[in-house]
Amino acid sequence: MAIDTSLTLQAPPESTPILLPGDALAKGDRGEPLLIGGRCTSCGERMFPRHPVCPSCMGEDIVSETMPRRGTLYSYSVVHVGPKKWNKPFALGYVDLANSLRVFSHLLLADLEIGSAMELDVAEVGRESDGTPIVSFVFKRVEA
Numbered sequence: 527m528a529i530d531t532s533l534t535l536q537a538p539p540e541s542t543p544i545l546l547p548g549d550a551l552a553k554g555d556r557g558e559p560l561l562i563g564g565r566c567t568s569c570g571e572r573m574f575p576r577h578p579v580c581p582s583c584m585g586e587d588i589v590s591e592t593m594p595r596r597g598t599l600y601s602y603s604v605v606h607v608g609p610k611k612w613n614k615p616f617a618l619g620y621v622d623l624a625n626s627l628r629v630f631s632h633l634l635l636a637d638l639e640i641g642s643a644m645e646l647d648v649a650e651v652g653r654e655s656d657g658t659p660i661v662s663f664v665f666k667r668v669e670a
């Protein structure tokens with residue numbers, strides 16, 4: 527199936543705010559966005575976002591770990607009614623990353639299909655009342 531790339535959003539300017547706190551979103555060597563999650567050193571459980579306590583073993587020694595940029599769309603929903611400042615309609619869903627971690631995320635609303643290949647990107651998902659863009663990580667459909 528062909529992917530309509532005309533709906534792909536351009537990466538926003540560097541100065542726009544990111545929804546995630548701290549070091550959850552980083553840039554790779556080629557400027558590509560990266561999600562930084564966590565891994566429990568006691569049991570190996572991976573998590574995103576990173577938690578202070580392991581949800582599996584309650585261990586507190588959690589190290590940062592870069593998440594794979596690609597995954598598979600597990601499920602999604604298109605939202606038509608929501609917070610005033612968010613662009614609507616928008617899509618939310620779960621992406622199963624290559625390391626088996628399931629991540630909840632905004633999705634680019636273009637040609638979504640359960641089971642399709644997805645890749646991490648950054649996009650404007652809304653605007654504050656003063657016009658400031660709201661920027662977040664998103665997953666977009668890509669060729670497998």
Ligand SMILES: [Zn+2]
Pocket residue numbers: 566567568569570571580581582583584585
């Ligand atoms: Zn653990």
